[in-house]
Structure formats: C-alpha cells, structure tokens
Amino acid sequence: MEIVKYEGNNLDELITQAKREYGKDVKIISYEVMNERGFIPFLGKKRYALFIQVPTQEEGFFDVLAKEEKNEEIDKFLEKIEKMIDKKIEPLKNAIVKGDSALLDLPAHAAQNSKLDFAQEFKEFTGDALDLIRLLLKKDVDPKVAKMLVKESCGLDIDANKFDLNTSFFKEALVNAIEKKIKFKGPLKIQKGAFKVISFVGPTGVGKTTNLFKIASELVLNQKLKIAVISIDTFKVGAIQQARSFSNILNIPFFAITDSKNLKKTLQNLSGIDVVLIDTVGRSHYDYWRLGEMKEILGSGSDFMDISLVISCNYKNSEAIEIVNRYRTFFPISDIFFTKIDETYKPGILLNLPIKTDIPVSFISTGQKVPEDIRILTPERMANYILGESL
Structure with a gap:
C-alpha cells in the first residue's frame, strides 16, 4: 500500500480532492491540525494535513499462474504441492480422530516433546491439579502463572508426595487463588461534589x-x-x-x-x-x-x-x-x-x-x-x- 498526504486550509476540500483523485471509497487514515503563524499570532490560520491509504497492485504467485496457459508442467507442480500438503496434515487428522486437541498444532515429534516437557515442568503436581494446569495452559495462561495459581489451592497428597487440589471444583480453586494474587479496583463509588x-x-x-x-x-x-x-x-x-x-x-x-x-x-x-x-x-x-x-x-x-x-x-x-x-x-x-x-x-x-x-x-x-x-x-x-x- 502507499500513503498519500494532502495539505491545505480546508479539511473538507482536502477530502473531496482525495475522493476525486482516488475514488469515493478511498481510505482516510488520519489528519493533523497545525496552526500557521502570522504577523498577529492569535489570527493565525489552521492548516490541515490529511493522510490517505492508496492500494498498490501486487502480482502474486497465483496471479502469475492464471496468466499462463494450462500445461502439463503446471499440473505436475500443483499435484506435487497437494501431496506435500496431504503428508503434512496426516498427523493432524490422526490427532482429531483420537480427540487429542491439545496437540493439533504440533507435528508428531513436537507433540512427544511437549508431553515430556509438561511432565518435567509440573512434576510436583498430581491428579486434579494437573488437569487444572492443562486447562489454564490451553487458555494461554503463562506456565509460571498457572503453576503459582494452582499451588495456592493445593495440599500435599501423602500417597503420591505431590501437590493436589484441596477442593473438587476447578472454579473454587481458581477463585481462591485469584483472590490472593490479583488486585481488584471494584465498582466506581464516587460521592457528589468530589470532582x-x-x-x-x-x-x-x-x-x-x-x-x-x-x-x-x-x-x-x-x-x-x-x-x-x-x-x-x-x-x-x-x-x-x-x-x-x-x-x-x-x-x-x-x-x-x-x-x-x-x-x-x-x-x-x-x-x-x-x-x-x-x-x-x-x-x-x-x-x-x-x-x-x-x-x-x-x-x-x-x-x-x-x-x-x-x-x-x-x-x-x-x-x-x-x-x-x-x-x-x-x-x-x-x-x-x-x-x-x-x-x-x-x-x-x-x-x-x-x-x-x-x-x-x-x-x-x-x-x-x-x-x-x-x-x-x-x-x-x-x-x-x-x-x-x-x-
């Protein structure tokens, strides 16, 4: 795209000029107001700078293909691309069949490494605590934040010698941790005349x-x-x-x-x-x-x-x-x-x-x-x- 600038003393006239030159659907990005200095300061005129966005014609890969006559070389090339795509998405199809939604964005080796990293990162947790951590990570909660919050609502599982939730409800555990770690301003309570x-x-x-x-x-x-x-x-x-x-x-x-x-x-x-x-x-x-x-x-x-x-x-x-x-x-x-x-x-x-x-x-x-x-x-x-x- 290209940015075009107009300057003048009348904003409406600048907009009209831009639409006349580039069409009525021209995209206006912004404008600036400047004061021109004259011999008498307070009588200075306002001057405007108008910025518009003008699209530029770009020719992409498929535009080039469209201009070429269809021939065997192009067909073979496109067929090769299709096979490469099918090969890449095959692991994703298998993940969907297995219902493993957490690994949909990962190739097979990366998914395996992810499982190992998760087990190592959160090895001090077990049971419901691990399930809550998994849920938080899927919601894009930072791993360190997730670990800190979940730990706030955990007790020590004697049998496993690891941390587990001391409640059966995820919401109760999360609310308890949020209350301790996040500050809330609460409703606006303003007295009349307070300014x-x-x-x-x-x-x-x-x-x-x-x-x-x-x-x-x-x-x-x-x-x-x-x-x-x-x-x-x-x-x-x-x-x-x-x-x-x-x-x-x-x-x-x-x-x-x-x-x-x-x-x-x-x-x-x-x-x-x-x-x-x-x-x-x-x-x-x-x-x-x-x-x-x-x-x-x-x-x-x-x-x-x-x-x-x-x-x-x-x-x-x-x-x-x-x-x-x-x-x-x-x-x-x-x-x-x-x-x-x-x-x-x-x-x-x-x-x-x-x-x-x-x-x-x-x-x-x-x-x-x-x-x-x-x-x-x-x-x-x-x-x-x-x-x-x-x-």
Missing part, C-alpha cells in the same frame, strides 16, 4: 471512546452524578464527532482540546461537576514522541487523576506486557481496563497481565453496545472467563 478526574489511555483500536461512554452512562443513569467529557483525540477522523454524539445523547457537557493549558483551564472552569472523563488519542507504545506529547497535554493533571490503561483481550501476552511497561513510564497507571473479551477464546491475558505487572484490574468490555456491554471484574467473573463458563 473526580479519570483519563483513559491505550493503543489505537482498543475501544477507549466506546467504553468511556459506557462508564459515563452508568454514572449518569444509575448513580445520578453530574458528568463532563473532555476529548483530546483531535487526530483520528470522526473521533470528536462520535464523542460529541454520545455526550448529546446523555445530555452532558463535552469539550475538545489540544494542549495542556486548555485542559487545565477547562478543568478549573467545570463547577458543579462530580466526575470528568478524559478520552485520549490512541498511541502506539513504541512511539515515545507521541506518548510524551500526550503526557504534556494531560500536564500536571496526571498527578491527581486516575489513569486507566485500556487493553484488548486479543493481544498476545508478550505484546500486552510491553504496552503496560512502556505506558507506565509516562503515566501513573491506576488500573487495567480489559476490552474485547468477546473476540478471543484464549483469555489468559486476564491472569497474566495483572499478576506480572501488579496493577489492579477494573472493568471488562463484553461487546459494542452502550451502555450494557460492560462488567466489573471480580475473582468469580475472571474465573468464569478462564474456565469458559456462562456469565
């Missing part, structure tokens, strides 16, 4: 705006609090419009700002408000410059506000750890807010992340609907997600 400030930060696409308004709906509709929303996401196309629409539905004040002075001034002028929710622009955890820019916009307010880090449950565990570690170098993270639990069947991140980072967990998003698709995380609910039980 609480909560900011939501995190990478692009994790659902910060949608889930912010799920929280806002709870505070307005159920707790009858006076809420204001501030957005500093002026980078993504449509972000301000979406936030403003949600605010209008809830009939709450909404502000869009671009710098730290405006944020400080806006907060000072919000009299009679109980809670201020701040929506931030999604930033890559590898983009230190952008993260620093966002920290500057939040300014000194980050010292007294709660900063909730929003993480998607479909992230790989290693990437999620990296996100937390990089964001916490810029912001005092108060809690982890999980989203998109409905988009993964391996939610091991729910256990791995809070245990490895020692950061409390707060909420979990279960879908896109506002305001109903959100839950307060509890040990019981977390265990249910891991075990795949109904909620």
Whole structure:
C-alpha cells in the first residue's frame, strides 16, 4: 500500500480532492491540525494535513499462474504441492480422530516433546491439579502463572508426595487463588461534589471512546452524578464527532482540546461537576514522541487523576506486557481496563497481565453496545472467563 498526504486550509476540500483523485471509497487514515503563524499570532490560520491509504497492485504467485496457459508442467507442480500438503496434515487428522486437541498444532515429534516437557515442568503436581494446569495452559495462561495459581489451592497428597487440589471444583480453586494474587479496583463509588478526574489511555483500536461512554452512562443513569467529557483525540477522523454524539445523547457537557493549558483551564472552569472523563488519542507504545506529547497535554493533571490503561483481550501476552511497561513510564497507571473479551477464546491475558505487572484490574468490555456491554471484574467473573463458563 502507499500513503498519500494532502495539505491545505480546508479539511473538507482536502477530502473531496482525495475522493476525486482516488475514488469515493478511498481510505482516510488520519489528519493533523497545525496552526500557521502570522504577523498577529492569535489570527493565525489552521492548516490541515490529511493522510490517505492508496492500494498498490501486487502480482502474486497465483496471479502469475492464471496468466499462463494450462500445461502439463503446471499440473505436475500443483499435484506435487497437494501431496506435500496431504503428508503434512496426516498427523493432524490422526490427532482429531483420537480427540487429542491439545496437540493439533504440533507435528508428531513436537507433540512427544511437549508431553515430556509438561511432565518435567509440573512434576510436583498430581491428579486434579494437573488437569487444572492443562486447562489454564490451553487458555494461554503463562506456565509460571498457572503453576503459582494452582499451588495456592493445593495440599500435599501423602500417597503420591505431590501437590493436589484441596477442593473438587476447578472454579473454587481458581477463585481462591485469584483472590490472593490479583488486585481488584471494584465498582466506581464516587460521592457528589468530589470532582473526580479519570483519563483513559491505550493503543489505537482498543475501544477507549466506546467504553468511556459506557462508564459515563452508568454514572449518569444509575448513580445520578453530574458528568463532563473532555476529548483530546483531535487526530483520528470522526473521533470528536462520535464523542460529541454520545455526550448529546446523555445530555452532558463535552469539550475538545489540544494542549495542556486548555485542559487545565477547562478543568478549573467545570463547577458543579462530580466526575470528568478524559478520552485520549490512541498511541502506539513504541512511539515515545507521541506518548510524551500526550503526557504534556494531560500536564500536571496526571498527578491527581486516575489513569486507566485500556487493553484488548486479543493481544498476545508478550505484546500486552510491553504496552503496560512502556505506558507506565509516562503515566501513573491506576488500573487495567480489559476490552474485547468477546473476540478471543484464549483469555489468559486476564491472569497474566495483572499478576506480572501488579496493577489492579477494573472493568471488562463484553461487546459494542452502550451502555450494557460492560462488567466489573471480580475473582468469580475472571474465573468464569478462564474456565469458559456462562456469565
């Protein structure tokens, strides 16, 4: 793909030009707002930079084949590929017949080694404890985390001289361990007139705006609090419009700002408000410059506000750890807010992340609907997600 940049003083005209040149379905990635300096500073014009994505034509292997006349050499080549594929998937067919789902992604020799590694890694456990560990590993729980949690609910089996669960129920054992090892922030209990400030930060696409308004709906509709929303996401196309629409539905004040002075001034002028929710622009955890820019916009307010880090449950565990570690170098993270639990069947991140980072967990998003698709995380609910039980 190719990224094309347009610059001008009218964003609508830039979008129209892009659609005229590349078609009405052109993909708009983002835009930036810049202030042009004039002889009189406060009369400077706004200048926009619009970025669009233009697909490039790439010719692949099968495109080449399609252009060639069908001949015996191509037929033989494709037949050879089919035989290679059949040979590779034969072990998987046998695994399916035997019902050995844990080994479906492994060739025969790797599966055997996996069994040996498991026996060696968890040789101190027996019985139900081993079964629970196997289940946790299938859910993408880190082996060290799984071992630590299961051991919390074990006693010593005298006959085997190994650890086994001291309860017959996996959920009871897991809940007991989670209560001891993971911190939970619990429900938002905010007194009227408290002037609480909560900011939501995190990478692009994790659902910060949608889930912010799920929280806002709870505070307005159920707790009858006076809420204001501030957005500093002026980078993504449509972000301000979406936030403003949600605010209008809830009939709450909404502000869009671009710098730290405006944020400080806006907060000072919000009299009679109980809670201020701040929506931030999604930033890559590898983009230190952008993260620093966002920290500057939040300014000194980050010292007294709660900063909730929003993480998607479909992230790989290693990437999620990296996100937390990089964001916490810029912001005092108060809690982890999980989203998109409905988009993964391996939610091991729910256990791995809070245990490895020692950061409390707060909420979990279960879908896109506002305001109903959100839950307060509890040990019981977390265990249910891991075990795949109904909620």
